[in-house]
Amino acid sequence: MLKKIVNGISAGVLIAVGGSVFLACDNKYVGAVLFSVALLCICYKGYSLFTGKIGYIPQKHGKEEVSVLLLGLLGNAIATIVFGYLIAYAIPNLGEKALTICSAKLEQEFFQTFIRAFFCGVLMYLAVSIYRDKNTALGILFGIPVFILSGFEHSIADIFYFAASGIVSVKAFAFLMTVVLGNAVGSMLLSIMTEFSNGAKK
Numbered sequence: 001m002l003k004k005i006v007n008g009i010s011a012g013v014l015i016a017v018g019g020s021v022f023l024a025c026d027n028k029y030v031g032a033v034l035f036s037v038a039l040l041c042i043c044y045k046g047y048s049l050f051t052g053k054i055g056y057i058p059q060k061h062g063k064e065e066v067s068v069l070l071l072g073l074l075g076n077a078i079a080t081i082v083f084g085y086l087i088a089y090a091i092p093n094l095g096e097k098a099l100t101i102c103s104a105k106l107e108q109e110f111f112q113t114f115i116r117a118f119f120c121g122v123l124m125y126l127a128v129s130i131y132r133d134k135n136t137a138l139g140i141l142f143g144i145p146v147f148i149l150s151g152f153e154h155s156i157a158d159i160f161y162f163a164a165s166g167i168v169s170v171k172a173f174a175f176l177m178t179v180v181l182g183n184a185v186g187s188m189l190l191s192i193m194t195e196f197s198n199g200a201k202k
Contacts, residue, residue: 001067001071004048005071009075010042011042012077012078014039016084018036033144043131059191087164114182118185126143
């Protein structure tokens with residue numbers, strides 16, 4: 001159990017790094033590209049990131065896989081919350097940028113947030129599955145900037161941004177849970193459709 005949580009914490013640390021560099025870049029295009037370093041390192045090191053694993057649950061949903069997913073999510077949250085606060089303390093202007101971003105996010109309606117999270121889930125599944133199946137990082141290098149520049153919502157990155165912003169409220173929690181749900185549905189739906197398509201071809 002501890003190993004699974006630590007694996008999730010490792011992924012969360014890298015998402016915090018990706019979020020930090022995005023906040024630090026005045027040019028959003030450069031920041032979006034550099035954020036992809038986080039997922040690249042997570043995939044190469046085999047760390048447990050919720051948005052990278054949830055898409056595989058429809059195919060492998062045994063007790064072990066669900067345990068890895070949920071404990072990994074716990075580790076993701078622990079790391080992004082802790083490092084979000086630390087980054088805001090160490091580099092205050094990043095906390096200020098996060099506050100501006102998160103305040104705008106809370107103005108979104110439920111379905112706006114869900115749809116944005118849904119499409120991020122689709123892209124995350126594609127990025128990770130292309131890496132696994134084709135042994136190439138191209139899905140990551142293009143998928144991550146695309147979801148960021150499109151304004152889609154990534155649950156683990158958003159936890160980091162909210163921690164860095166200092167916003168703690170029921171509304172913020174509800175927002176994050178909506179993003180988790182949207183990421184999960186988008187990722188799993190594309191995964192199911194892909195498996196169905198591959199089965200039909202056979």
